[in-house]
Amino acid sequence: MIDHQILFPFLIFLPALLGFVGCVIPKITFPLSVVMLLGYAASSFNYIGRDIAYHFTLVGEGGIQFSVDSYSFPLIFGSCITLLIVFGLFFKKFSHYYYQICLVLLSALLISFTTVDLVSMFISLELLGFSAFLLIADRNDRKSLFNSFQYLIGGGLAMLIYLIGVVQAFTFTGSFLLEDLVKAPETALCLIVAGLLTKSGVFLCGLWVPNIYSHANSQSSSVLAGCVTCAGIAPIARMSQILNPISDSMIVIGVISAVIAAIYAVFERDSGRALGWSSVSQLGIAILSPTYACSYAMQHGICKALLFSTLYSGKADENLDSSAITSSHNMPSRPSATNEFLRVIVFVVASLSIMGFPFLAGFITKNWIKYDIPYEAKIIYTTAALLTSTVYARLIFDRIKDFASQPYARLVLNLDRASKNLSDLFSSSQNYILILSVVGLILASTAAPDLFTFSAVQSAIVSAILGGILFVSVVGIQADEFVKPVTRTLDLVGAPFLVAALLLANLIYLKI
Amino acid sequence: MDLTPEKLRLIPMVALIVIGCFGLLNSKTMLRSLLSLDVIDTATISIFVLIAASAGSQTPIVTASRYSSYSDPYPQAIILTAIVIGFATQALLCAIALRLGRRSPMLRYRDLEK
Numbered sequence: 001m002i003d004h005q006i007l008f009p010f011l012i013f014l015p016a017l018l019g020f021v022g023c024v025i026p027k028i029t030f031p032l033s034v035v036m037l038l039g040y041a042a043s044s045f046n047y048i049g050r051d052i053a054y055h056f057t058l059v060g061e062g063g064i065q066f067s068v069d070s071y072s073f074p075l076i077f078g079s080c081i082t083l084l085i086v087f088g089l090f091f092k093k094f095s096h097y098y099y100q101i102c103l104v105l106l107s108a109l110l111i112s113f114t115t116v117d118l119v120s121m122f123i124s125l126e127l128l129g130f131s132a133f134l135l136i137a138d139r140n141d142r143k144s145l146f147n148s149f150q151y152l153i154g155g156g157l158a159m160l161i162y163l164i165g166v167v168q169a170f171t172f173t174g175s176f177l178l179e180d181l182v183k184a185p186e187t188a189l190c191l192i193v194a195g196l197l198t199k200s201g202v203f204l205c206g207l208w209v210p211n212i213y214s215h216a217n218s219q220s221s222s223v224l225a226g227c228v229t230c231a232g233i234a235p236i237a238r239m240s241q242i243l244n245p246i247s248d249s250m251i252v253i254g255v256i257s258a259v260i261a262a263i264y265a266v267f268e269r270d271s272g273r274a275l276g277w278s279s280v281s282q283l284g285i286a287i288l289s290p291t292y293a294c295s296y297a298m299q300h301g302i303c304k305a306l307l308f309s310t311l312y313s314g315k316a317d318e319n320l321d322s323s324a325i326t327s328s329h330n331m332p333s334r335p336s337a338t339n340e341f342l343r344v345i346v347f348v349v350a351s352l353s354i355m356g357f358p359f360l361a362g363f364i365t366k367n368w369i370k371y372d373i374p375y376e377a378k379i380i381y382t383t384a385a386l387l388t389s390t391v392y393a394r395l396i397f398d399r400i401k402d403f404a405s406q407p408y409a410r411l412v413l414n415l416d417r418a419s420k421n422l423s424d425l426f427s428s429s430q431n432y433i434l435i436l437s438v439v440g441l442i443l444a445s446t447a448a449p450d451l452f453t454f455s456a457v458q459s460a461i462v463s464a465i466l467g468g469i470l471f472v473s474v475v476g477i478q479a480d481e482f483v484k485p486v487t488r489t490l491d492l493v494g495a496p497f498l499v500a501a502l503l504l505a506n507l508i509y510l511k512i
Numbered sequence: 513m514d515l516t517p518e519k520l521r522l523i524p525m526v527a528l529i530v531i532g533c534f535g536l537l538n539s540k541t542m543l544r545s546l547l548s549l550d551v552i553d554t555a556t557i558s559i560f561v562l563i564a565a566s567a568g569s570q571t572p573i574v575t576a577s578r579y580s581s582y583s584d585p586y587p588q589a590i591i592l593t594a595i596v597i598g599f600a601t602q603a604l605l606c607a608i609a610l611r612l613g614r615r616s617p618m619l620r621y622r623d624l625e626k
Contacts, residue, residue, distance in 0.1 A: 119590050126597045133604060142615060146624050149542065149608045156549055156601045157536065160556050163594060164529070167560055170587065488625060493545070494537055 005056045008068060011040075012110045019103030026100070033103055034087060041080035047073040048295075049447075064117050065177065071234050071294050072113040078298030079109050082226030082305040088433040089309050090219040095138055102223060105131035112231040118166045118176045118192070121235055122159060125199050129155040132228045135220040136212055147212050154208055154492045155199065161496055162195025178238055186507040189246060193236070194500035200232025202283050203257030205495045210268075210276030218308055221272070225279050226305035230297045233286055237293040249506050250287045251373065253499075255380045257284025262387035266474060271311060271395055278391050279304055282354065285384060289372040292365065299353070299365045299444075306350040306437055310343040311399075337408040338424035339431060344403045346434045351392040353441050355464055356385060358457045361444035366460075367451045382463075389467020390474065397471070518566045525562065528555035542612070542619040546605050553598040560591040 018036060022029035053069035083102055108131060111124035129152065136148040168191070169184035170176060181189065198205035209229070213221045240247035258281045265277035279300075286296040353362035366385065373381060411421075425431055528551060535548030568581025572588070609619060616623045 123593055123597070130600065130604065142612065145608055145611055149605065152601065152605060153545060153549060157552065160552050163556050164559065167563055171563055
């Protein structure tokens with residue numbers, strides 16, 4: 001038995017080490033990193049839900065403190081699974097140094113999930129920002145370069161705001177520990193929380209999310225939606241657990257974010273942007289309850305990664321990537337109808353899971369949050385859930401319509417080809433990953449059987465049906481350009497200031 | 513709230529932050545917002561250094577002759593990382609500006625945000 005004082009730091013820095021080694025010998029390191037991700041996912045899955053906490057300190061007495069506890073395990077599991085899905089589905093399309101960046105990103109994520117020290121948090125969030133910047137710029141055209149510029153300048157400013165908050169807290173408490181923030185003044189708390197909210201992409205601070213998700217590569221959007229936005233969730237959950245004013249403010253911000261971003265998503269025409277807005281709305285829901293925030297973010301991250309991976313058909317995806325390259329002339333063999341059908345099924349299942357449909361993972365996490373928030377927030381939470389259902393009803397409808405309009409769609413349901421379709425299904429390794437993830441989403445719903453009361457199942461199904469009806473009723477007013485995309489740099493940069501000011505007003509005067 | 517010399521020293525830095533934020537929110541080109549970010553960065557680092565110096569301004573190095581009032585080494589050690597990170601941010605932003613500058617040399621947001 002190795003001492004966990006040595007084991008955990010090693011485990012945290014192992015991904016970064018593999019990433020840097022992978023730059024030198026990429027072929028050998030890739031299978032190693034997949035094995036490592038599987039190991040992380042399996043071992044963290046063991047600890048989810050159990051009340052175990054390991055504390056350790058780097059460089060001896062008075063060093064940097066880490067705490068691997070119930071906040072960290074779900075998020076570690078979610079990020080590992082997201083990265084595994086992305087590695088499995090998009091391995092052939094990875095550009096140079098892509099998976100190495102993902103591994104460094106994982107290291108930054110692990111630090112931000114486990115640290116209880118404000119300065120380590122700052123460093124890990126900056127490292128995360130750089131990795132995310134490289135992932136966004138991976139598509140390498142003018143618009144994505146500009147998007148990544150906006151992300152970096154907005155994120156850099158948010159982290160400076162965070163740093164000013166940290167130094168103000170330091171003058172009052174004399175330490176950089178998260179738990180000592182109890183003695184810190186309100187202004188410091190506001191600045192810190194505004195920085196964290198920007199990184200996690202909650203509404204107003206998270207205006208960058210839809211632009212970037214809709215334009216980046218499918219693989220980059222999956223990683224960004226699945227892992228990067230989770231990084232701010234763990235510290236926010238830790239802070240609202242110990243600080244009552246923060247947890248009250250988080251309910252206000254979360255509710256506002258959940259509803260307004262969902263409304264934006266309903267009126268958005270472009271599927272990618274609608275997914276981005278819905279991501280903002282879901283993270284708003286996640287910060288409502290400190291206890292279950294991490295589980296919710298985990299479920300949302302995995303589902304979003306699946307959604308972004310299967311949003312476009314395999315063929316369209318290749319066109320998207322190689323639009324400038326001449327390979328569009330000699331297209332590879334026509335995509336198999338079965339593979340496309342499988343992608344549609346995965347898309348539908350992941351959407352239903354985020355809607356909170358019974359017998360899927362989303363149902364469990366949604367109900368945990370629902371029973372944990374105060375009564376006043378519950379009605380608005382229900383509204384947000386309904387709007388989410390509407391968004392996903394539209395997305396599912398669009399995706400199926402897109403699939404049905406393809407010439408090969410009819411082949412799938414043709415009984416004569418059933419045996420060939422079945423053999424197609426097990427022909428490629430990507431299909432195995434997709435099937436496994438769907439089975440996993442369904443199996444995850446057995447984690448808490450006591451939640452399957454009649455009323456809960458009933459309300460979930462009713463909200464799904466109501467969402468469909470609402471979609472039919474709003475489809476008429478979805479005019480072109482109803483929602484103007486927020487692309488101005490000024491809006492993206494100014495948002496953290498606004499949120500910090502609002503938070504300060506809330507903490508000092510309004511006291512909601 | 514009384515104004516001690518320690519707090520008075522911070523006023524120029526706060527003014528610098530306000531100037532930087534003003535520049536960031538009003539800049540019309542990429543280069544200006546890049547420079548404004550650097551101004552805010554510098555101001556934040558200076559705040560850290562000034563707060564560390566509130567205990568005393570002598571170098572916190574243990575030698576044979578101990579100083580009477582040395583500054584707090586903890587924030588100073590920590591801000592070194594922030595300096596490096598700020599430098600890295602600037603380098604990355606400059607690289608992006610170089611790439612984008614080939615197509616639109618003025619780097620105006622009006623042209624880029626289309």
